[in-house]
Amino acid sequence: DGGITQSPKYLFRKEGQNVTLSCEQNLNHDAMYWYRQDPGQGLRLIYYSQIVNDFQKGDIAEGYSVSREKKESFPLTVTSAQKNPTAFYLCASRTGFYNEQFFGPGTRLTVL
Amino acid sequence: QKEVEQNSGPLSVPEGAIASLNCTYSDRVSQSFFWYRQYSGKSPELIMSIYSNGDKEDGRFTAQLNKASQYVSLLIRDSQPSDSATYLCAVPNTGNQFYFGTGTSLTVIP
Numbered sequence: 001d002g003g004i005t006q007s008p009k010y011l012f013r014k015e016g017q018n019v020t021l022s023c024e025q026n027l028n029h030d031a032m033y034w035y036r037q038d039p040g041q042g043l044r045l046i047y048y049s050q051i052v053n054d055f056q057k058g059d060i061a062e063g064y065s066v067s068r069e070k071k072e073s074f075p076l077t078v079t080s081a082q083k084n085p086t087a088f089y090l091c092a093s094r095t096g097f098y099n100e101q102f103f104g105p106g107t108r109l110t111v112l
Numbered sequence: 113q114k115e116v117e118q119n120s121g122p123l124s125v126p127e128g129a130i131a132s133l134n135c136t137y138s139d140r141v142s143q144s145f146f147w148y149r150q151y152s153g154k155s156p157e158l159i160m161s162i163y164s165n166g167d168k169e170d171g172r173f174t175a176q177l178n179k180a181s182q183y184v185s186l187l188i189r190d191s192q193p194s195d196s197a198t199y200l201c202a203v204p205n206t207g208n209q210f211y212f213g214t215g216t217s218l219t220v221i222p
Contacts (some may be wrong), residue, residue, distance in 0.1 A: 033210070042200070043200070043210075048209065088156055099143075
């Protein structure tokens with residue numbers, strides 16, 4: 001089955017810890033994205049990558065880091081510098097021709 | 113002005129009625145437009161894509177695009193309780209970043 005997987009589904013972080021959220025896709029899409037969604041709010045772009053070994057900051061990149069070593073994988077690290085990381089994190093990938101973006105199931109991060 | 117604006121609602125319609133959701137965008141060069149449905153606690157699901165002026169129908173859903181007026185709408189005919197969700201409008205810019213509206217919450221009352 002083709003699709004986007006994110007793990008874990010739920011993640012709990014203690015203050016001062018770095019955590020890494022996994023995102024994998026087997027759709028052969030070049031572009032991948034990370035968004036953050038807070039309750040009752042829209043999607044805010046954290047980072048995006050259009051090709052392997054290249055990525056750009058979005059609107060709220062501070063306190064986050066990413067890597068894109070493989071086309072299929074785009075992991076997001078939430079660092080201790082991110083002061084309010086509790087949110088729903090969504091990974092997406094985009095088709096090349098029709099520009100359609102598809103989302104993974106999301107990871108819900110809670111800071112204890 | 114935000115890049116993409118939607119009425120936040122909430123919008124309530126009786127079962128079987130037509131639900132009308134609207135979205136305006138600011139980037140005149142945008143070429144593609146998308147509607148997503150998001151159930152509570154779940155990720156957004158792409159339900160409609162539209163690229164040219166006019167109407168595009170897919171089952172009970174119709175997307176309408178008017179580039180001159182910079183708006184795109186989504187009509188849901190014969191609304192069902194299972195259509196109750198938040199609907200997000202998305203418009204990519206020339207740099208392949210996507211701008212999302214804050215979403216319109218729809219409740220279909222049985």
